[in-house]
Amino acid sequence: MARRRGTRPAIQRNQRRTLLVLLLGLLLLIAAVLFHRFEVWRREPSPPVGELTIVALDVGQGDSFLILTPERKAVLIDAGPPEAADRVREALTRYGVLQLDLIIATHPHADHIGGMVAVLDAVPVRMFLDSGQPYPTRTYTRMLEKIREKGIRFVVAEAGQEFQIGAGVRLAILAPFPTRFQGTRSDENANSIVARLSYGAFSILFTGDSERETEDRLVEQENGTEPLAARVLKVAHHGSRFSTTRPFLERVRPEVALIACGADNAYGHPAQETLDRLRRWVRELHRTDLEGEIVIRSDGRRYEVHTERAVAAEDLWRGRRPRLRAKGDSAVPADWPQPSRAAPDLVGSPARTRFEPIPRAGGTVYEARRGPHRRGHRRVLSV
Ligand SMILES: [Zn+2]
Ligand SMILES: [Zn+2]
DSSP states (O other): OHHHHHHHHHHHHHHHHHHHHHHHHHHHHHHHHHHHHHHHHHHSOOOOSSOEEEEEOOOSSSOOEEEEOTTOOEEEEOOOOGGGHHHHHHHHHHTTOOOBSEEEEOSSOHHHHTTHHHHHHHSOBSEEEEOOOOOOOHHHHHHHHHHHHHTOEEEEOOTTOEEEOSTTEEEEEEESOSSOOOSSSOHHHHTOOEEEEEETTEEEEEOTTOOHHHHHHHHHHOOSSSOSOOSEEEOGGGGOTTSOOHHHHHHHOOSEEEEOOOTTOTTOOSOHHHHHHHHTTOSEEEEHHHHOSEEEEEOSSOEEEEESSOOOHHHHTOOOOOSSOOSTTTOOOTTOOOOOOOOOOOTTOSEEEEEEEEEETTEEEEEEEEOOOOSOOOOOOOO
């Protein structure tokens, strides 16, 4: 009895200790769950409201991208070659753009700024971002004169700048660098404006006609505040073999690659070796030369890619052979192909892919899924 009486408090103490340990374990478990939830919440920004639209215009051999934000702000990156001026203006009308909040001229080559004067004459422009490279061509000089004549705010781009295009849409400038490249294969290309547009979990990297040197420095200087990683990569220099290096792709890790180039272009864009490098990374490739106008829409959580024409994957992944030795982009061959004049019919687009967020350990990975065709994906702004 005495022994039993003596052991009872010891048992109670043991029970209390077990209870305490259990309670502590439970608290730790709750803390871990909460922390995990917080981590997830932190990694996934709260879903933005509205839809971001990015249009890769079919301007033949050149670049032109229209960005329409949920707040109906409009940004134009490049304006294609001179012969595509009508096409760019027509697109602005079709998407209901009455004013451009920002124009970016990635670099002064004619296949990027050829249609710019026509655009500046067509709609009011609030701000013009230029790479700031002296370039003594008539096309570039006339563009600068037009900007001055219209009294448009002119800004020279530099890595570190950031544009908030309405709520939730951020455009970060990653290049050109304060010290411009000199003595590269094409300094105009190498000093292209590189910009990363992000909206919620969606991001796209615009690269102009970046050269290998640009990509190397972007990789070197990548910092935590503005990563290179992007869901969609606008492939540099129309898919030429001089850029889209492996170390660069390792950092960008794109899911979708977008190439703007002309059907039957003499430069051999895109190069097969570039496509082979891309194929190791991306789930999908899209090309304006084969698919026509390409529209990407995102609500900040998932995104969809629509194309004007449906093209077999094997054709998309087939590169072109050059018929001309290209030095920069300035030399225009005699048999320069004209951009196709067929009016794009986006209603009832034949090809459409949905990217659904699939939660996985270590973040969210977007899976490509074929969705049913949907009609009428045009976005009309402030008509
Ligand atoms: Zn170009
Ligand atoms: Zn160029």
